[in-house]
Amino acid sequence: MSEFEFVKSSYSGGDAGQECVEVARNIPRVVVVRDSKDADGPMIRVSPSAWTSFAISAGRSRV
Template sequence: MSDKATLMEQAVPKSAWVKSSYSGGGSGSDCVEVAPLAGGRAIRDSKNTSGGELRLTEDRMTAFLTSVKAGAFDV
């Protein structure tokens, strides 16, 4: 089974979600939540918890965070 299939099949308990300490900026309404998965992480918008999740392997999560810190997604 691939890493992607394994990540997608895992259930994420409601209690596993943690709000990022880096979220907030000003009003505190720009919040991201992260949950651990075996082999990766799940990410979602805390204001729209039923709006879907981004699931990344550990390597992809590291690359994503490196890009965010470098300003790759700044508008």
């Protein structure tokens, strides 16, 4: 999808085969998440408020 400008998570590893997440926030009213190893694969679309809630919660629970 060319309209989304994905940015790889700063927590993603640089080696091939590692878990990598990309997020696009350039379209109003939607945040899109995908697996960087499968750029043509499925994407998750959520509202900005849902993304913010997720990011806050994920930041609290370090694995």
